Amino acid sequence: MIGSKKDEKKADIRKNMSPESLMMSYGYKPELSEGALKCPIFQTSTFVFKTAEEGKHFFEIAYGLKEMKPLEEVGLIYTRLNNPDLEILENRLTLWDKAEEGAVFSSGMAAIFTVAYTFLRPGDAVLFFEPSYGGTEYLFHNVLPQFGIESVCLKAGSNREETEATIENSGFKDKLTLIFLETPANPTNKLTDISMLAEVAEKYSSDSRKVVLAVDNTFLGPFWQKPIEHGADLVVYSATKFIGGHSDVVAGVCLGSKQLLKPLKAMRTFMGNMATPWTGWLLMRSLETLQIRMTRQAENARYVADYLLGHPMVQKVYYLGHIKEEDPQFQIFCKQCNSGGAMIAFDISGNEKIAFHFLNSLQLIKLAVSLGGTESLAEHPASMTHSDVPPEDQKMMGVSERMIRLSIGIENKDDLISDLENAFRAYGSVAGQK
Numbered sequence: 001m002i003g004s005k006k007d008e009k010k011a012d013i014r015k016n017m018s019p020e021s022l023m024m025s026y027g028y029k030p031e032l033s034e035g036a037l038k039c040p041i042f043q044t045s046t047f048v049f050k051t052a053e054e055g056k057h058f059f060e061i062a063y064g065l066k067e068m069k070p071l072e073e074v075g076l077i078y079t080r081l082n083n084p085d086l087e088i089l090e091n092r093l094t095l096w097d098k099a100e101e102g103a104v105f106s107s108g109m110a111a112i113f114t115v116a117y118t119f120l121r122p123g124d125a126v127l128f129f130e131p132s133y134g135g136t137e138y139l140f141h142n143v144l145p146q147f148g149i150e151s152v153c154l155k156a157g158s159n160r161e162e163t164e165a166t167i168e169n170s171g172f173k174d175k176l177t178l179i180f181l182e183t184p185a186n187p188t189n190k191l192t193d194i195s196m197l198a199e200v201a202e203k204y205s206s207d208s209r210k211v212v213l214a215v216d217n218t219f220l221g222p223f224w225q226k227p228i229e230h231g232a233d234l235v236v237y238s239a240t241k242f243i244g245g246h247s248d249v250v251a252g253v254c255l256g257s258k259q260l261l262k263p264l265k266a267m268r269t270f271m272g273n274m275a276t277p278w279t280g281w282l283l284m285r286s287l288e289t290l291q292i293r294m295t296r297q298a299e300n301a302r303y304v305a306d307y308l309l310g311h312p313m314v315q316k317v318y319y320l321g322h323i324k325e326e327d328p329q330f331q332i333f334c335k336q337c338n339s340g341g342a343m344i345a346f347d348i349s350g351n352e353k354i355a356f357h358f359l360n361s362l363q364l365i366k367l368a369v370s371l372g373g374t375e376s377l378a379e380h381p382a383s384m385t386h387s388d389v390p391p392e393d394q395k396m397m398g399v400s401e402r403m404i405r406l407s408i409g410i411e412n413k414d415d416l417i418s419d420l421e422n423a424f425r426a427y428g429s430v431a432g433q434k
């Protein structure tokens with residue numbers, strides 16, 4: 001398929017519009033699908049070539065034997081390599097983060113594993129931050145060492161001096177190849193400075209070895225934080241969370257430059273861990289309401305966080321919108337986040353028993369891990385999402401048996417408060433009985 005000059009001009013105009021205006025149409029050509037307004041689900045494993053010559057040409061492009069002509073689009077071959085639902089979805093995802101290229105995966109972990117397999121080789125080292133998502137920590141601590149890849153770990157929120165001192169003292173200074181950051185940290189909402197790490201990555205890169213900075217932007221992206229604007233090379237997502245947004249799909253995303261995405265997509269082709277066409281279609285449906293969902297979730301979260309802050313049975317609230325100006329975290333917040341987000345943790349006064357009683361008393365808010373969906377969820381990090389973190393490390397991170405994590409959805413905010421209030425009352429009666 002070769003696009004016309006007119007198509008190119010149309011695409012340019014669209015590039016200047018806001019992502020939310022483009023989520024319903026960008027990258028989709030109704031004339032190629034019988035005029036259907038919505039992009040159909042291309043539920044097919046393989047694609048018919050018009051001629052043998054065309055098939056040969058598509059393969060030459062796919063295997064890098066020939067360069068594409070200007071305006072030429074990649075020919076469809078086989079769904080493990082490419083599929084319209086995935087390509088249109090990838091094009092739409094690039095708009096939010098202002099990335100050149102995107103790749104969608106069967107899960108967030110598939111995206112993270114594929115980044116590791118693409119950019120790390122035996123003898124290399126990776127720097128990452130704790131707390132990180134459990135699967136990510138497991139990959140860096142337990143899986144990669146089996147392939148001769150070392151990891152160096154730092155506390156979330158570390159500043160430049162601490163980061164450089166850790167690299168200098170690690171013994172892996174000359175082997176550092178990947179910096180993997182999750183900010184804000186889960187569940188404490190601790191922020192780490194993305195542009196500071198971009199400078200560190202630059203400093204430790206050499207002509208022969210680029211240090212890639214990858215940011216897991218699941219908690220705030222793609223609407224509230226844009227790591228590429230702050231110097232990140234790659235952005236990864238569990239699209240299972242805010243991007244999917246309805247708790248009905250598992251998927252992952254990686255975005256970045258064409259140069260870095262090319263080997264990543266090649267690796268995905270051979271690992272075979274792309275998302276399915278049906279998942280791609282569901283995520284396009286989700287992207288149409290991303291901004292409206294996330295805006296409502298953030299409004300609700302602020303309301304809930306403010307309510308918790310003043311509550312006599314709450315000892316501490318961990319919420320980005322409450323960071324005080326004198327806190328060094330405030331600078332980072334102003335620089336790289338444009339919302340307090342929809343994730344809140346708080347310490348209830350009491351112990352695990354009290355925390356569990358509170359969780360068991362919630363009715364509207366569901367007791368489940370995961371996050372970012374239209375419905376509000378509550379969980380107990382110490383015994384659930386972070387249960388494999390050794391107790392000393394939990395303590396260091398600030399995760400205690402008193403902590404409860406909330407992911408705030410799009411419900412009526414007063415109903416959320418009354419659900420929390422009822423659970424606090426139930427807890428009060430138990431605490432009183434003792």
Ligand SMILES: *Cc1c(COP(=O)(O)O)cnc(C)c1O
Nearest residue numbers: 107108109133216218238240251
């Ligand atoms: C859920 C999550 C992941 C893993 O994503 P899956 O889609 O479950 O594989 C990675 N990082 C963060 C921050 C997450 O919340």
